[in-house]
Amino acid sequence: MDDACIRASGLNKAYVTGDSVTPVLQEVGLEVTRGECLFLVGPSGSGKTTLLSILGCILSPDSGALTICDTEVSAFSSTEQARFRREKLGFVFQKFHLFAALSALENVQIAYALIGTNKLESRRQSLELLDRVGLAHKAGSQVRHLSMGQRQRVALARALAGNPEVILADEPTASLDAEAGMNAMHVLKELCRSLNKTVVVVTHDSRIFPMADRILRLSNGRIAPEPVPETPYSTSAA
Amino acid sequence: MLSFALKTLASDRGKFFTGVAGVVFALVLMNIQGGLYLGLMSKASLLVDHCDADLWVGQKRVDNVDLARDIPEIWMNRIRALPDIDRVEAYIVGKGTATLKGGRLEDVWIVGSHPRSMLGTAWGFISGSPESLKRPDAVSFDEVDLKKLENPRVGEWLEVNGHRARLVAQTKGITGFITMPYLFTTLETARRLSDMRPGFCSFFLVRAVPGCDKERLAAQVRRRLPNAAVFTPPEFARISQDYWMERTGIGISFGASTCLGLLVGLMMVGQSLYALALDHLAEFATLKAMGADDSQVCRVILIQSLTMAGIGALVGVLIVLAVGKLWYSPLAPLEIRPSLLLGSTLVIAVIGLAASLLPYLRIRRIDPAVVLQG
Known part of the structure; x- marks a missing residue:
């Protein structure tokens, strides 16, 4: 066991449509240490989302090795992938993907239900998480009655439910205005730091680059060698 | 998951109520159709069901209580002495043609009981009594046949097979499978009205001594009367019902x-669940992205379908019970039995499970990666 929470090497992925094969990821390798906040950036079509899907055990790579939390996951079956996702990974989606008919509390509780936590315990832990994202007072509110920023914080609480080791966030600020986006990222960063979670964020939003511990640029399906330029807001980009 | 399943279901009231309506429709239809069928079938064994005999003895090939064949009364002597028999009586179910006041002819059943016990006679008297039938030429008629018999009144006379019969009693609710009017009377009057040969009757009605084994007694009677058919009442009722069911195809x-x-109900529930699933594909994809496996997704769909089935069944049962209370038609009686309600509710549960199959298969195909595609 070492300090790398995610270790990928030689990852390849191509999409096949009829006779045409489109390579999306080529020989991608990366390491993310425990507790690190890594940003994946790059233009549209560079393979960011595909890489996040593979890191999130939603897609399997065509070849290459991927170890997450000391478990080799690249050859997992879909059932094994699902079990690994619910036990080890938390997701924050671009459009939040909250369950519209449920309250904020129930949206968090559902992640506990998936791993079989009993109702009382899941309620207690969900309320604690909502408190940590500053939404304890909105626990009983239907998510459709919450602002976009509040919804994103519910999504953060849900991603942290069940104490996953890794949080994967897909464009977490894309549906938010500048202020709400920065607030949501602050909450994500602080929570993950205090809970020692490893975070991988896919984003286009250069305003939040300063919050990354490290930034990797993807270009044409490969990790670009050059460093990401500093942004006017940058304070601590690696 | 329960909360997610139920709240998602309740969030689209249109689809929810369509599904519930499908279940209600299927359950009410099953019970009304089944109740009418049972009611109709019970009419085929009306005389058996309302008679207090322990055994029925008839001609060897008899297969219906209404369509009896003659047997010699002398055969009774062969079984009278059996220790388990309390008494044996002749019983006549004959056919006749009544000439009505206006000159029209109407076929009738003539049912004659032994005057000592009047076993197997009419019931549901609204005028007169079994005692009044013991008078010479006295017969009863039923309210349901008033129109067929040209609205006779108690006290009036009727001609049956050229013999005079006096209407002395009126009953309510006695009508058989083929709806010919029943005229109940005594053995002797029935023999005369139906032109039955002297020394013959249609059945022997056997009353056993209390506490005896009826099956054993039936076997003893069969041994003594090898040319007769011997039935317990449930056996004869079933044979009489099967006769009409097989010959009329009414069961089909x-x-x-x-x-x-059922098919319409299945379609309505299935369509509602499927449409609901399509509306919530993104949510199911999210669940799968979060790690829900097929069994957890299946549980959501099953909870939804069984909830629809359960609520629909509850509403349906209440409607059926209300209809059962309000329904009165001797010509088309409705017999809602607890076993019918229970059976139809189980069928509804199966419909619920079947209806969830299609949406489940659709949701199984969802790729959770769609939630990461913006």
């Missing part, structure tokens, strides 16, 4: 319309 007719109702 009722069964087909019930199946059609």
